[in-house]
Amino acid sequence: MELQSSVRGVRLIGPKKAAALEAMGIRTLQDALETYPRDYEDRTRIVPIAQLSDGDKVSVCAVVGTTPVMQHIRRGMDVTKLTVFDESGTLPIVYFNNKYVAAQLREGRSYLFYGAVQGEGRHRRMISPAIEPLSEDADPQGRIVPVYPLSAGLTQRDLLRVTDEALAALGNANPPDCLPPYLLQKYGLPSLRDGLRLIHRPQNDEQVRAARRRLCFEELFLLSCGLARLRERRRDERGLLFENRTLDAFWRALGFSPTGAQQRAVAELMRDVGAGRPMNRLVQGDVGSGKTVVAAALCALAAQNGYQSALMAPTEILAAQHYETLSPLLGTLGAQCVLLTGSMGVRDRREALAALADGRAAVAIGTHALIQKDVQFHNLGAVVADEQHRFGVRQRALLSAKGETPHVLVMSATPIPRTLALILYGDLDVSVLDELPPGRQPIQTYAVGEEMRARIYKFIEKQCALGGQAYVVCPLVEDGDVGLKSAEQHAETLRNALPNRRIGLLHGRMKPAEKDETMRAFSMDMLDVLVSTTVIEVGVNVPNATLMIVEDADRFGLSQLHQLRGRVGRGTRQSYCVFFGADKGAKARQRLELLARTSDGFEIARADLAMRGPGDFFGARQHGLPPLHVADLAADMALLESAQEEAAALLKDDPQLVRWPILRARVSRLWRAAEQGEMFN
Ligand code: ADP
Ligand code: MG
Numbered sequence: 159m160e161l162q163s164s165v166r167g168v169r170l171i172g173p174k175k176a177a178a179l180e181a182m183g184i185r186t187l188q189d190a191l192e193t194y195p196r197d198y199e200d201r202t203r204i205v206p207i208a209q210l211s212d213g214d215k216v217s218v219c220a221v222v223g224t225t226p227v228m229q230h231i232r233r234g235m236d237v238t239k240l241t242v243f244d245e246s247g248t249l250p251i252v253y254f255n256n257k258y259v260a261a262q263l264r265e266g267r268s269y270l271f272y273g274a275v276q277g278e279g280r281h282r283r284m285i286s287p288a289i290e291p292l293s294e295d296a297d298p299q300g301r302i303v304p305v306y307p308l309s310a311g312l313t314q315r316d317l318l319r320v321t322d323e324a325l326a327a328l329g330n331a332n333p334p335d336c337l338p339p340y341l342l343q344k345y346g347l348p349s350l351r352d353g354l355r356l357i358h359r360p361q362n363d364e365q366v367r368a369a370r371r372r373l374c375f376e377e378l379f380l381l382s383c384g385l386a387r388l389r390e391r392r393r394d395e396r397g398l399l400f401e402n403r404t405l406d407a408f409w410r411a412l413g414f415s416p417t418g419a420q421q422r423a424v425a426e427l428m429r430d431v432g433a434g435r436p437m438n439r440l441v442q443g444d445v446g447s448g449k450t451v452v453a454a455a456l457c458a459l460a461a462q463n464g465y466q467s468a469l470m471a472p473t474e475i476l477a478a479q480h481y482e483t484l485s486p487l488l489g490t491l492g493a494q495c496v497l498l499t500g501s502m503g504v505r506d507r508r509e510a511l512a513a514l515a516d517g518r519a520a521v522a523i524g525t526h527a528l529i530q531k532d533v534q535f536h537n538l539g540a541v542v543a544d545e546q547h548r549f550g551v552r553q554r555a556l557l558s559a560k561g562e563t564p565h566v567l568v569m570s571a572t573p574i575p576r577t578l579a580l581i582l583y584g585d586l587d588v589s590v591l592d593e594l595p596p597g598r599q600p601i602q603t604y605a606v607g608e609e610m611r612a613r614i615y616k617f618i619e620k621q622c623a624l625g626g627q628a629y630v631v632c633p634l635v636e637d638g639d640v641g642l643k644s645a646e647q648h649a650e651t652l653r654n655a656l657p658n659r660r661i662g663l664l665h666g667r668m669k670p671a672e673k674d675e676t677m678r679a680f681s682m683d684m685l686d687v688l689v690s691t692t693v694i695e696v697g698v699n700v701p702n703a704t705l706m707i708v709e710d711a712d713r714f715g716l717s718q719l720h721q722l723r724g725r726v727g728r729g730t731r732q733s734y735c736v737f738f739g740a741d742k743g744a745k746a747r748q749r750l751e752l753l754a755r756t757s758d759g760f761e762i763a764r765a766d767l768a769m770r771g772p773g774d775f776f777g778a779r780q781h782g783l784p785p786l787h788v789a790d791l792a793a794d795m796a797l798l799e800s801a802q803e804e805a806a807a808l809l810k811d812d813p814q815l816v817r818w819p820i821l822r823a824r825v826s827r828l829w830r831a832a833e834q835g836e837m838f839n
Contacts, residue, residue: 161188161327168323171316178311179320187324193317194357194373194788195304198366201272201288202300208246210282214275217300218284219292220244221268226253226260242271250283259289268292270300302360321358328354336824337376341804347372371797374789378798381786382805383821384829387837390813397436397563398539400463403428408458411490412451419593420448424455426589430565431459431540437565443591444759445724446598449569450699452591453542454484456567461493461520465539465564468522470529470557472545474499474670475677476697480544481523483699488521498524498533501670529556540565545696571696571724572717572763600757601727602734605711605750607741614736615655618705622659622686626704626731630689631722633710635665643709649689656687664690695721701729711737712746716766719750720759814838 159167164186166176184190205216220242228238238253238260251271253259263269273287290301306317328351335342335350342349348356348368353376356369405424409416416424423441430437443449453469460467469484471477477499485495496510496519513519517536522528538561543554558564568586606614618628630652634644649663662685664676673693680688681700688694688703695718706726711719719737727733737750752765789798809815815822815838822838829837 159187159323159327161191161324161331161333162186163327165190165320168320170319174311175316178309179316182307182309182312184320187320187327190317190320190324191328191354191358192787193306193321196307197305198360199272199288199303199305200300200363201270201290201303202362204270204300206246207242207244207249210249210275210284212275212278212282215273216275217270217272218242218244218249218287219268219270220249222263222265223248225265226263228257228260242269251285251287252283253286256286262289272300272303302362302366304358304360325355325358334820336818336821337379338808338818338821341375341379345371345375345800347375350376370788373787374794374797375801377786377789378794378801379805380821380825380828382798382802383809383815383825384832384834384837386805386809387825387829388834390809391837392438393435395436395563397434398431398463398465398565399434400431400459400465400539400565402462403432403459405455405458407491408455411487412454414595416451417448417591417593417595419443419591420451423452423589423591426587427452427456427567428459430587431456436563437540437567438586439567440586440588441567441569441591442588443569443571444594445571445721446594446728447571447591448595449544449571449591450480450483452589453480453544453567453569454487456540456542456565457484457488457521458491458493460540460565461488461491463539465537466514466517466520466522466535466561467540467542467564468524468528468535468538468557468560469542469544470553471523471525472696473693474501474525475673475693476544477523477525478674478677479681479697479699484521484523493520494518495521495523498522498527499670500525500527502527526553529553529560533560535560537561538564540567542566543568545569545571571721571759597730598727599730599732601706601723602732603723603737603754603757604735605737605740605747605754607738609741610736611738614707614738615652617734617736618652618687618707619656619659621705621734622656624704625702626733627680627683627685627700627702628687628705628707629694629703629722629725630687630707631694631709632689632691633713635667635691642713645689645691648709652687652689659686660684661687661689664688664693666691666693692718692722694725698725699728700725703728704731704733706733706735707738708736709738711750712739712742716749716753716762717759719753720757720762723753723757 165171165179165184166173182193184193201217203216204219205214207218207220210216221244223241223243226238226240228236231237236255238256239250240263241248241250243249270290270292271284271287273284275282275284277283306314308314308317333350337347341347353369353372356365357373360366360369427437427439430439441449441452457467457469469480471480477497481495481497488495496513498507498510510519511533514522515534515536541557541564543557554566554568558566621628630648632643632645632648634642636646637644645663645665649661653661662676662680664673679685683702703726706723708714708719708722723735726735737753740747740750753762756762812818815825826837
């Protein structure tokens with residue numbers, strides 16, 4: 159068979175199995191080659207029977223001592239038992255519902271049994287081990303056995319069969335390697351053919367590592383080449399030129415002086431919009447670093463150059479809050495703001511749309527509602543996506559498409575390591591706000607257990623008595639049966655515990671108008687305590703709040719907890735944060751104590767990344783990038799750096815990859831699949 163042959167042609171793969179393979183994306187033998195094992199069973203470790211202990215998963219080289227007998231235990235349950243021995247002892251083996259095993263084993267013959275050991279002493283046995291016959295003379299030698307991802311209707315045996323056939327086809331073909339030979343040599347990487355052979359049929363760990371390294375490098379290199387091309391492509395684009403770049407009036411209207419970091423970010427942004435190319439800039443700054451000021455500066459610049467701007471926020475609460483701070487500020491500069499959200503009334507909406515369409519309104523602030531079809535701008539010149547990690551690249555693009563290559567600013571409070579940023583935001587320039595506004599005191603953070611509850615309630619009382627306000631965040635809206643606190647129930651509890659305090663409730667299932675109302679009451683100090691779900695996680699700004707309490711904090715991600723904590727400490731008063739859940743096991747305590755120890759969002763993001771892996775960390779939010787199959791961005795950082803360097807060097811030398819047609823074709827195909835259009839001219 160050939161690499162392009164359908165898996166339907168493989169022996170013992172019928173139409174049903176072929177359909178199951180197709181469901182996994184495996185149509186051809188080539189596809190099978192590109193489906194890598196998700197794990198390996200190391201059957202090379204052969205252990206004498208006497209040394210086995212409970213929980214081991216190892217190989218035993220033993221002789222069958224008793225003929226296997228199958229017993230019918232009850233309906234639907236057959237058990238096959240036998241005993242094997244080696245020089246050190248005997249071992250019972252059990253199979254459940256396996257009609258074929260008896261026929262595979264012959265009394266007196268040696269086999270390799272690989273499986274899990276259960277129990278100790280007299281009760282020790284091996285459960286359903288895999289069997290490999292041994293020849294009389296050869297030394298017993300276990301194998302490394304690949305474990306493939308499966309879909310319903312398939313077994314490991316099927317995948318082994320298909321990949322065997324695919325590897326045979328690979329042996330005949332000589333597939334073109336997209337990596338230039340000089341890179342293989344420099345990094346000691348196996349060729350594509352060897353890499354594929356070793357990843358599917360390694361003989362030891364060393365080979366697995368070598369193969370993985372090769373395939374990872376390839377993946378990261380293709381990704382890096384595409385990102386470099388995206389950046390390059392943008393440099394050739396023409397963008398709006400904002401001639402008038404004085405912000406004196408803006409700074410005066412602001413009412414406080416910007417931090418050095420804010421000044422730097424705004425200066426970088428001014429350079430961008432004055433260069434005649436479209437700006438694509440990321441502002442990365444920890445919670446509370448004052449990113450909104452940078453966004454406002456861009457809106458002001460756009461307005462004074464006769465362009466409209468749009469600011470998109472991930473939640474209605476946040477959009478409303480931005481509207482309330484920006485509308486007076488930009489209004490005094492003559493730029494009228496409108497709010498646009500999904501829940502606003504028909505008339506208000508019609509009014510806002512009309513003002514945007516004829517250019518009366520200079521700034522649109524809103525949620526996803528901004529990217530709907532019927533929203534039209536007179537001349538959109540700049541867009542801002544706040545809390546960018548909540549949006550995909552796609553939504554950003556949809557908003558931009560409402561103008562003609564407007565300048566784009568994205569803002570994120572999730573700090574990530576530089577190399578990762580290059581991948582995730584690889585097509586963006588980056589400004590960092592590494593400084594908090596003056597007068598902020600670090601938030602005192604405590605990881606506590608239930609034994610502290612009464613004292614914490616007293617502490618809420620005390621903070622409120624001092625004129626502060628408190629957030630209490632719960633993981634659920636209403637009571638479930640999972641033993642977690644719900645906002646509704648907990649609000650009741652607190653109303654009883656703190657009878658003199660005004661306690662509000664906020665969650666995502668309330669009507670938008672109610673949410674607004676509650677949020678407004680809290681920000682105007684008409685509520686002392688706000689019990690809520692994580693709807694307040696991003697961006698909410700009530701400087702008078704001095705206490706954040708998170709119930710069942712062990713259920714949240716570290717970066718999310720850091721975000722929640724960032725809701726306090728926004729004024730000049732000392733603020734506090736309390737995480738309940740530190741009594742729920744060693745791991746929970748360890749995680750929460752990390753937060754108590756550090757307020758460095760960067761360190762926290764890294765710990766989060768290490769604990770959860772990038773898949774979870776970024777979720778499905780990063781649309782627009784080709785998916786990674788082998789590489790693990792957190793673990794393969796060094797390789798990623800090399801791949802980036804090499805991609806940059808190669809493309810600098812040969813921007814269209816004229817000399818590397820195979821590489822060029824691979825990069826094009828990959829990024830076309832990610833809907834990024836053509837990479838090369
Ligand atoms: P984030 O970066 O989390 O979005 P915000 O833009 O919401 O932060 O700013 C947090 C708070 O800090 C707001 O109340 C804002 O008015 C205030 N702030 C921002 N910059 C300054 C500054 N330079 N001096 C004083 N206060 C500032
Ligand atoms: Mg913000």
